Amino acid sequence: MSATQHLDFTQIYHHSPFHDRIEAISQVKSWSAWNGVQTARVFDTVASEYFAARSTTSVMDLTPMEKYRITGPDANEYLNHLVTRDVSKLKPGRVSYVVWCNDEGKVIDDGTIFHLREGEYRLCAAHHQLDWLLLSAEGYDVEIEEETFDIAALSVQGPTSCSVLTAAGIDGLDSLKPFGLIHANLNGFEVCVSRTGFTGDLGYELWCDPEHALAMWDAIFDVKARGLYDVRPLGLEALAMVRVEAGFILPGDDFNPADSTVRAGHDRSPFELGLGWLVNFDKPYFTGKKALLAEKQKPTARQMVKLVVEGNKLPVDSFLFDRKNGKRVGTIKAYTWSPILKANLAFAEIDTKNGVVPQEVWAEIYYSKELEWHSTWAKCSVTDKPFWNPERKSMTPPSAF
């Protein structure tokens, strides 16, 4: 399916170029639409997929992710005006995590900028952005094209992912640093490999022409067939666990994207999301700069934080309080039980005290035991670091596990 082709709206699910393999490998046939594309929620069991990502290698189809190609003489300056981070020095072969804001300095979306080749960029976004990208182009000589379905992409993540890809026939991964990318050859076709991902572990994303999609899939799963390393597909449910462990927030899930926020005050700035480190006031003007500078004058009233929740109960949609039975200070936005850390983890939005984030809050947790409801209190401590942050994530070369 190409971006330029008309979609058939009578069809509920559209198929990615990996569809045949995904359909075949799915045991439970549990599907969701991601950007209109049939995507597995679970392939066999969440546990086996989760542990593949954490202990061996997991593979996920990334094709439905929004992708845009940005080229032209002003491509870099354009991007630098679009996003809050300084990407003026992003070299070819490098990737940067970014957010972009509306005029009021509220986050519209997050994503990554790939500097593919000199002057050629790819922007990956969580949500559809073409309209915003186009209307942000005033004053720049750039070409902006959606290429979501013109690129087939796989996310290959896990401690053995480097070994798997090397065994599959991709050279040069040993020297590829986190947030770097290379153009490699795989059995005669070109694959772009970036050391990026959404699991917070060692991992890579592979990008190729949809024409070679199945060959790319097969090369990776062939490593398993050859009995070298275990390789398993990853569904959305296991992804939801690992992304919380990794500390990645999701626009639309954890906060309301500014362009779809209707009620005043329901959108969020990078500072409120704990993403202040992505805002650079020293670079030339960017959309939202003036508003963000003004916001900085005052202490941030609330902030998204990472919480470790004590006890064995998940803080499902819980309210947060400054102490047991105390004042309400926030709400849980996302949560997971982390099998590998043996802890309940969550993202939450909490009120600050004059701009200072309280380090400890209490969750009131409702839970049901044989259809009877109970409530309990759980102490939550704020942490700044990603919950799951293994050394191999940033080691180059990553050792063979």
Add this chain to the structure above:
Amino acid sequence: MTNQTVVIGGGHNGLVCATYLAKAGHKVLLLEARDQLGGPASTTEFAEGFKSSVAHVLHSLNNKVATDLQLGQAGLERGEAVNTIALSADGNHLTLAKNVVSGNGLSESDLATYANFKSDFQAYAKALEPLTMNKPPRLKDMDTQDKFTLGKLGFKLRFGLGKDNMREFLRVGGINIYDVLKDSFESEALMGAIAFDAVMGHHMGPRTPNTVLSYLNHVRGEIYGDQSIPKGGMGQVVNALESAAKKAGVTIRTNAKVAKIKVENSQVTGVQLEGGEQIAATTVVSNADAKQTFINLVGGRQLDAMFSHRVKSVRAKGNVAKLHFAVKGLPKFTGLDENQLCQRLIVCPSLRYAEHAFNAAKYGEFSKNPILEITIPSLKDASMAPDGHHVVSISASFAPYQLKQGWQQGGDDFIATVLSVLEQYAPGISEQIVAKEMLSPVDIEQQYGTSGGHWHHGEIALDQLFMMRPVYGAAQYDTPVDGLFLCGATAHPGGGITGIPGHNAAKRILSMGGR
């Protein structure tokens, strides 16, 4: 750095604003792109010995502005009041004074209704005055001035108009002039003549929603005084403004086209002229329209994306062409004597005529039967034309900015079209013509630097008025760029030779800058 204020553009609003600021102690430098001040209000020679101004009827110069700036002492002569004569091919014309209409066999009912209709609309315009002479209030985060303005507006609407009139105003405020006129009048000729003032200068026909509002915008002038055709053309008003500006200490440079407004960290730092000269400034006031100011002079790189987008989306495609004919002898209009030729003549014989004229513009065509506003300025001032000659000055609509075949191609056809209409009312006039000039909206854009060549620097419509004029984010004369202000027709309350945007902008600048 010394405190330098630069005004970009010496249109009448730029001059008004500059003068107020200079009087309040600002050191003001005014830079005008052309060799002459006044924009379309300047009187220019269009053929050897023949002069005219693009804007030719003075409706609404604001009295407070005239008094504050002592324009009388500076040489302003508004000229005597003129009526509007709605032409009829058979010579059976209608004469419309402010509150009285006569001629063309009008019924008793129409005669009476006209007086009431006009006084009602004048009352509505008066009720809106608190809004006119102040920055439009923001609805969120109001300051004291905004609350005061809204309070006064509420009071005037409720108690100035009275309950019944307020209700009527709220009923008609957003609808079209066609329905309102049809409810009130019988005579097609009279309805056509009134609708003329609702659509001239806009991309609207009588049935277009919003035309009651555009009519009200026109009627505002009537509460300040009478319409007139100034002696010497509109340039005379500009000359008076120029003297007042100079007297107040404004330094004026013509042939000084600003190429760039310089901005650092969202703060204006000065301007750069075409040719490279840099002028540092702490305050920059732009008389140019929003698109020129933000898109061309500041540039999208210094602005937030949605703000640029809003500015680019302002509807500002002109629909009026200006024709100047140099004629030998005084043209003869069927049924008009020489005194009547000194009045403002219009061609818009019915609502249907105006609607059909507008229809063409929707499809990028000019009207086969355009509506016309005709003056003969040389009757007010003989020096406008050589001995034994006259100038016929015509605003003709609809003449869309984006003409399908382009104005290079279509220009001559449009002149011929206008002349063929004119011939119906002034048979033989074509033979008297010795020279002519036609300014399409594209020409007006090029010569006067107004985007789309638009009369009002942007349509007068509910979504582009008040706290939305020219766009949200720049509707109180200050802009997202600190130290940069708007003072022209692009800002509240819009175009025409009124001086109001210039006055309001100065008031805003002074209240923000403390001087």
